[in-house]
Amino acid sequence: MDFSNKVVIITGASSGIGAAAAVLFAKQSAKVVLVGRNETKLLDIAKKCKDAKGIEPLTVRADLTNDEDVKKIFDETIKHFGRIDVLVNNAGIGFRGGIRDGVEIYDRAMATNVRPVYLLTSLATPYLVQSKGNVINVSSVAALKPIKDVAFLAYCMSKAALDQFTRCVALELAGDGVRVNSVNPGATKTNFAEAAGMSKEQTEKLYESRDQNNPLRKMAKSEEVADLILYLASDRAASITGATFVIDNGEMLV
Ligand SMILES: NC(=O)c1ccc[n+]([C@@H]2O[C@H](COP(=O)([O-])OP(=O)(O)OC[C@H]3O[C@@H](n4cnc5c(N)ncnc54)[C@H](OP(=O)(O)O)[C@@H]3O)[C@@H](O)[C@H]2O)c1
Structure with missing residues (x-):
C-alpha cells in the first residue's frame, strides 16, 4: 500500500489507535496531519x-469540540499540503454512565464523538471530491451491542449514530467517487479507559475479562486496528463503501 503524495488527516493522533495509524500511514509515505489536544504527545508521534520516511508531518493542536479549532485544521492543511486524500475521524472519548446519571453525559458524548465528525467530514468533502479520497470513521462494537459490566449508554448511542452517519454519507458521496467506511474495534489497550475515568484497578479488571472471555482469548493491539484503517483507506479497498468492519477477537459473538 503506497500513500506517496497522499495527504491523510488523523484526529486523535496523539494516543492509542490514532497514533498507531499515523505512524503506519507515514511508513507508507503519506503526508500526515496529526490532530489532538496534547501537544507533547503530538510532537512525540510526529x-x-x-x-x-523522512516526511515532515503537520501537527495541529485542536479541541474538536471547538468549531474554530476544527476549521483551523483545514486551513492549515490546505496551506501546508494543498490537498486532502483521507480523513480518519478517530478521536473519541468513552463517557461512563447510564440512564440514572443525567442527560449531560449524552450532550458531552455527542459533542465529542459525533458533532466534530459531522463538521470535519462536511469541511473535508470538497477536497475529497477533488482527490476522489475517502473517510474512515473509528466507531466501536459499542455501536452494535451494549458494553457489558460498565454503563456506557451515551457512548454506545454516539457510536451507533456514527455508524449510520457512515452509511448515509457513503451513499451521498458515492456518485462523486468518495468512499466512507467504519472500523469498529472491541476493547483495545490504549489510554481509552483512563480517559473515560476508570481507575487502574477497573481497567485491569476490564482487560482481564476481555482477555479471558473474548473467543480468541485476547484483545487487539492499536497497530492491528491501524492496519485495518490503512487497508480501507487504500486503493485495495476501492470497491468498499458504507461498510462497518468489526475487529474484536470475537467479542461480538458472546
Ligand atoms: N480502546 C478501546 O477499547 C476502543 C474500543 C472501541 C473503539 N474505540 C475508539 O477508538 C478511538 C480512539 O481511541 P483510543 O482507544 O485510541 O483512545 P485514546 O488513547 O484515549 O485516544 C483518544 C484520542 O482522541 C483524542 N481526543 C479526545 N477528545 C478530543 C477532543 N475534544 N479534541 C481533540 N482530540 C480529542 C485524544 O487527544 P488528546 O489526548 O491529545 O486530547 C486522543 O488522541 C475512539 O474514537 C474510541 O471511541 C476505542
Missing part, C-alpha cells in the same frame, strides 16, 4: 512519523 517524530516517529518523520523517522519512518
